[in-house]
Structures are given as structure tokens and as C-alpha cells.
Amino acid sequence: MRLIYRIAFRLALFLLPLMAAWAALFYFKTVDDVNDETDDALDLFTELVIERVLSGRELPPNDGTNIMYDIIPVGEQFVQDYPSIRYYYSEQYFPLIGYEPSRILTTVFMTDDGKYYLLKTYTPTIDKQELMHTTLVWIVMLYVLLLITVMIVTMLVFYRNIRPLYRLLGWLDRLKIGGGNPPLDNPTDITEFRKLNAAAEKALNRYQEAFEAQKEFIGNASHELQTPLAVIGNRVEWLIDNTELSQKQTEELLGIQRTLGSVVKLNRTLLMLTKIDNGQFPEKxxxxxxxxxxxxxxxxxxxxxxxxxxxxxxxxxxxxxxxxxxxxxxxxxxxxxxxxxxxxxxxxxxxxxxxxxxxxxxxxxxxxxxxxxxxxxxxxxxxxxxxxxxxxxxxxxxxxxxxxxxxxxxxxxxxxxxxxxxxxxxxx
The missing domain is CATH 3.30.565.10 (Histidine kinase-like ATPase, C-terminal domain)
Structure with a gap:
């Protein structure tokens, strides 16, 4: 995998939990703020209704345009079992808009004549499921947009700053051990890349020197071995052709000659293997x-x-x-x-x-x-x-x-x- 792709992949993995955490925080914060505002409005309206009931004044309109309310008589047992103030969510019917998710406040109060009433005030509020769905959709869109933006910026910055590395890699790909190689032309003001350039040139010079020394050694060793082997072979052949030998002596000399032939062949073969392993066949x-x-x-x-x-x-x-x-x-x-x-x-x-x-x-x-x-x-x-x-x-x-x-x-x-x-x- 190329370096830029690995960086992009890890950035994507980093952004994913970050955006998920931000989406959850955004959702709960939005719901909390809406609840606070709605609860404040319900508190004020509840106080207004109770005040008018106790004072005998005309009650606020209950036509379903904003906050609606119900006043329900209750007994003492209900008052003992039911909390005096309660906030909760439920669907309620509104004459103008039908059933809607609502924020509800219930309050128990007592009139001057000792009767208990349950005041239920409610108002339409946000649909949590719809809010969650909308938040998820926009977060996904934001994540994709942010990811694309980050990737583009990262790639531009990456390629602009990593250019010396690619020039160095290109130079390394074109190297031919044992052949003439151009000098490394890779100017950069980045300290790490300058050190890398110097290390690459130093390693190449060492390898070239070792290659030339090994090449010279192999050539010399081959020559030094082939010459005495050839001389020995010629002398054995001369002995066979120009001296009177017994049958046993002739067989021994022929055996020596065959052994010398095998040694010469072995020397040539090992020399070729060494040259192949050292890359000494660059011509194509x-x-x-x-x-x-x-x-x-x-x-x-x-x-x-x-x-x-x-x-x-x-x-x-x-x-x-x-x-x-x-x-x-x-x-x-x-x-x-x-x-x-x-x-x-x-x-x-x-x-x-x-x-x-x-x-x-x-x-x-x-x-x-x-x-x-x-x-x-x-x-x-x-x-x-x-x-x-x-x-x-x-x-x-x-x-x-x-x-x-x-x-x-x-x-x-x-x-x-x-x-x-x-x-x-x-x-x-």
C-alpha cells in the first residue's frame, strides 16, 4: 500500500469516531436546549392558569394555537400518589394540526374551597426520531464532505512536501550496479530528506566499491585457477602422448585428466553462478x-x-x-x-x-x-x-x-x- 493511501485510510478511521461523538453530543445538546425552553414556557403558562383559577378571572384561550391545557378534578388519594409536578413526552391532539409529539407538564393545585385539580399543559415540540434521522443524514453528509476536503488538502500538502522522497525513489529505481549512474539531483531544505539523500549516496558508493572489488576478485580468482589447471592438463596430456607408460599408469593419468576436466567445468560454473548472483549481466x-x-x-x-x-x-x-x-x-x-x-x-x-x-x-x-x-x-x-x-x-x-x-x-x-x-x- 502506498504511503498516501495509508495516511488517507487512517485519517478516515480517525474522523469516523470523532464525527460520531460530535453527532451524539449535538443531538443530546439540541434536545436539552429545546426542553429547557419548552419547560420555561410551560412553567409560565401553568402559573398564569393557576393564578387566574384561584383569582376567579377569565382563563387564557384554549384554541390549540400554541399551548393547550386541561383542568381535571382529582381526589386526595390521587394527590398523595401522584407527583405534584411532572414533565414528560407524549403525543397529544391539537385541533388545528392533529396528533403531535408534545412536551407535557402536569401540576396538582388546590383551590380556596379545598378541592384538588390536576392542571395539564402541553405544547407541540420536536420529534426526536425525526431529529435523530435528520441529524444522522447531515452528519453523514458532513463526514463525507469533511473527509473529501481533508483528503484533498492532505494529498496536496503531502505531495508538495514529499516530492524529494519520490525523486529519491525514482533515482534508486534507475540505478544499475556496475554501470554509469547519474548523480543524485534532489535539492531540499528538509533536514530528514537531506540525511536520507546523503545515506542513499553513501550506501550506493559502498555497494559500487564492494561490487567492483568482488568483480575484480572473481576475475582474478578465475584466471589464477584456470591457468594452473590448463597447465596441469597439458602436462598430463603430454605424458600420455609422449612417454611409455604401463596400462595402469595410463589409466591413472586418464583418471586425473577427467578429474581436471571436472574441476575446470566446476570453476566455470561457479564463476557464472557468482556473476549471476552479483548482477554482472546488465547488457540486454x-x-x-x-x-x-x-x-x-x-x-x-x-x-x-x-x-x-x-x-x-x-x-x-x-x-x-x-x-x-x-x-x-x-x-x-x-x-x-x-x-x-x-x-x-x-x-x-x-x-x-x-x-x-x-x-x-x-x-x-x-x-x-x-x-x-x-x-x-x-x-x-x-x-x-x-x-x-x-x-x-x-x-x-x-x-x-x-x-x-x-x-x-x-x-x-x-x-x-x-x-x-x-x-x-x-x-x-
């Missing part, structure tokens, strides 16, 4: 996957012709082309195909299919491989003599470096490796 070009596959199939078919394999290669009508390092593309295809040709039993079958964005290689097999470990270094499944267990490790390293999807499955007596180039990462 437009690669035709069917063309690379066809060339490799022809080479391996000729090499393993004596096994009598049935090789079925079908390319799509639409060419699969990707932006990818040429060496990595060749290594990926060659290692998968070589694995298939080597481990397919004689008279077995190899199927190569290329779909829209997928390369699939299947070959005859006896039992499934360990899908969790086949792409690990030095994993060996068949125990073939001279196997290093690094072919599929190279495939796994290329998969991680290029962001590909490489899958393994086993079914119907066939091993199946598939390589998929997702569109978003097909430009490697």
Missing part, C-alpha cells in the same frame, strides 16, 4: 527464444544421437521475443535441454513446446524429482558420474535475477520444466 538485447531453442536442440540431438531419442520440437506461429541478456538466455535454455538429453533413457522422448510466453521442456523419466531442492546447488538426482549438480542451480539463479517463473512437475512418466516470462518482467 532482443532475444528470439524459438531461435535459441532450435539451435540448442540441433546441437544436443547431434551429440546424443546414439541414444536414439525421439525429439519433438514445436514452435508457435507467433515468435516469442524478450529483452534479456544473451548469455543468460543461452545458459537458461542450454541447461534445461542438456538436463533433458542427459537424463532421458535411451529410446526415450523429449518434447519441447513454445507458447505465447512460455517455454516447456518435457522428457521421459522414471520417478519424480524433489521439487523443493532441484534448483539448489549440488543437488543430484540420478547419481550420474561426473555430474556437478549445478545445471539447474544456474536455471534457478537466472530465474531469480530475471524475475521469471520456472516450475517443475511430473506426470504420466514425464518430467516437465516450464519457463514463463511475465509481461511486467519480460524486459530483462
Amino acid at each position: 538485447t532482443r532475444i528470439s527464444i524459438p531461435k535459441v531453442v532450435l539451435e540448442s536442440v540441433e546441437i544436443f540431438s547431434e551429440i546424443y544421437e546414439d541414444k536414439g531419442l525421439d525429439v519433438d520440437f514445436r514452435a508457435p506461429a507467433v515468435n516469442l521475443e524478450v529483452e534479456m541478456n544473451e548469455s543468460l538466455a543461452s545458459a537458461l535454455v542450454n541447461n534445461l535441454l542438456k538436463n533433458a538429453f542427459i537424463y532421458t533413457p535411451a529410446q526415450g522422448r523429449i518434447c519441447v513446446r513454445i507458447y505465447e510466453r512460455t517455454l516447456e521442456i518435457s522428457n521421459t523419466g522414471r520417478k519424480p524429482l524433489d521439487a523443493e531442492h532441484i534448483f539448489e546447488r549440488f543437488y543430484k538426482s540420478g547419481g550420474r558420474e561426473g555430474a556437478l549438480g549445478l545445471g539447474l542451480a544456474i536455471v534457478g539463479a537466472i530465474q531469480r535475477y530475471c524475475g521469471l517463473e520456472v516450475r517443475y512437475a511430473f506426470g504420466e512418466g514425464m518430467h516437465r520444466f516450464s519457463v514463463h516470462w511475465p509481461k511486467k518482467v519480460s524486459e530483462f
Whole structure:
């Protein structure tokens, strides 16, 4: 989730209980104020009616235009049980407007002749349900309006102040380790961003230095190993060709020669794995996957012709082309195909299919491989003599470096490796 969306989400969560609390406070305060005003009016009107009853003067009009009243004779028992003054809500009938929610005041008083009366005064007041509904509607509208306003202001302020961070992120996205990188041009007067800029440049410089040192070390180590190995190999070959040796001595020298060949191959393979892991294949070009596959199939078919394999290669009508390092593309295809040709039993079958964005290689097999470990270094499944267990490790390293999807499955007596180039990462 992007930072601005997280901020917006948390602001919305913060505003929601705040607006709910404000709505409740507004509602109860409004009802309380209306009650106070209404009760004051009822008190004054009640005093007026009682005063006129006791003085024998004409009573106020009771025509339903504002405050209405009823005078009801009551007995002493009622006076003892009923509170002398009581406020409450109830619906009352008004001649001009019908039944309406009303605020009611009941008061018990006694006349000079000792008779008790219940004076009931009432007036129309606000409908609490309607007030609650109206308040809720307007609060929701206010919440939405306030939220939109806050979001717009927040985003404007956020993007204006966070611009140096996005410039830094853009610069980091364009970095190429081992390649020429432009200097960071990100002027800002914000202290935190200035520190972040300095830390990013410092980290890049350290990484570049470590990368160059490691690259130089790998190159030197490879050269220093290859040279003596080549010399030893040449001397062993000279001994075999130019000296009189017994059969046992010849067999020993041939064994040494095979071992040296394995060491040379191991050195080259480990060197390539290290280069892939260190991202030392930045060069990219437009690669035709069917063309690379066809060339490799022809080479391996000729090499393993004596096994009598049935090789079925079908390319799509639409060419699969990707932006990818040429060496990595060749290594990926060659290692998968070589694995298939080597481990397919004689008279077995190899199927190569290329779909829209997928390369699939299947070959005859006896039992499934360990899908969790086949792409690990030095994993060996068949125990073939001279196997290093690094072919599929190279495939796994290329998969991680290029962001590909490489899958393994086993079914119907066939091993199946598939390589998929997702569109978003097909430009490697």
C-alpha cells in the first residue's frame, strides 16, 4: 500500500469516531436546549392558569394555537400518589394540526374551597426520531464532505512536501550496479530528506566499491585457477602422448585428466553462478527464444544421437521475443535441454513446446524429482558420474535475477520444466 493511501485510510478511521461523538453530543445538546425552553414556557403558562383559577378571572384561550391545557378534578388519594409536578413526552391532539409529539407538564393545585385539580399543559415540540434521522443524514453528509476536503488538502500538502522522497525513489529505481549512474539531483531544505539523500549516496558508493572489488576478485580468482589447471592438463596430456607408460599408469593419468576436466567445468560454473548472483549481466538485447531453442536442440540431438531419442520440437506461429541478456538466455535454455538429453533413457522422448510466453521442456523419466531442492546447488538426482549438480542451480539463479517463473512437475512418466516470462518482467 502506498504511503498516501495509508495516511488517507487512517485519517478516515480517525474522523469516523470523532464525527460520531460530535453527532451524539449535538443531538443530546439540541434536545436539552429545546426542553429547557419548552419547560420555561410551560412553567409560565401553568402559573398564569393557576393564578387566574384561584383569582376567579377569565382563563387564557384554549384554541390549540400554541399551548393547550386541561383542568381535571382529582381526589386526595390521587394527590398523595401522584407527583405534584411532572414533565414528560407524549403525543397529544391539537385541533388545528392533529396528533403531535408534545412536551407535557402536569401540576396538582388546590383551590380556596379545598378541592384538588390536576392542571395539564402541553405544547407541540420536536420529534426526536425525526431529529435523530435528520441529524444522522447531515452528519453523514458532513463526514463525507469533511473527509473529501481533508483528503484533498492532505494529498496536496503531502505531495508538495514529499516530492524529494519520490525523486529519491525514482533515482534508486534507475540505478544499475556496475554501470554509469547519474548523480543524485534532489535539492531540499528538509533536514530528514537531506540525511536520507546523503545515506542513499553513501550506501550506493559502498555497494559500487564492494561490487567492483568482488568483480575484480572473481576475475582474478578465475584466471589464477584456470591457468594452473590448463597447465596441469597439458602436462598430463603430454605424458600420455609422449612417454611409455604401463596400462595402469595410463589409466591413472586418464583418471586425473577427467578429474581436471571436472574441476575446470566446476570453476566455470561457479564463476557464472557468482556473476549471476552479483548482477554482472546488465547488457540486454532482443532475444528470439524459438531461435535459441532450435539451435540448442540441433546441437544436443547431434551429440546424443546414439541414444536414439525421439525429439519433438514445436514452435508457435507467433515468435516469442524478450529483452534479456544473451548469455543468460543461452545458459537458461542450454541447461534445461542438456538436463533433458542427459537424463532421458535411451529410446526415450523429449518434447519441447513454445507458447505465447512460455517455454516447456518435457522428457521421459522414471520417478519424480524433489521439487523443493532441484534448483539448489549440488543437488543430484540420478547419481550420474561426473555430474556437478549445478545445471539447474544456474536455471534457478537466472530465474531469480530475471524475475521469471520456472516450475517443475511430473506426470504420466514425464518430467516437465516450464519457463514463463511475465509481461511486467519480460524486459530483462
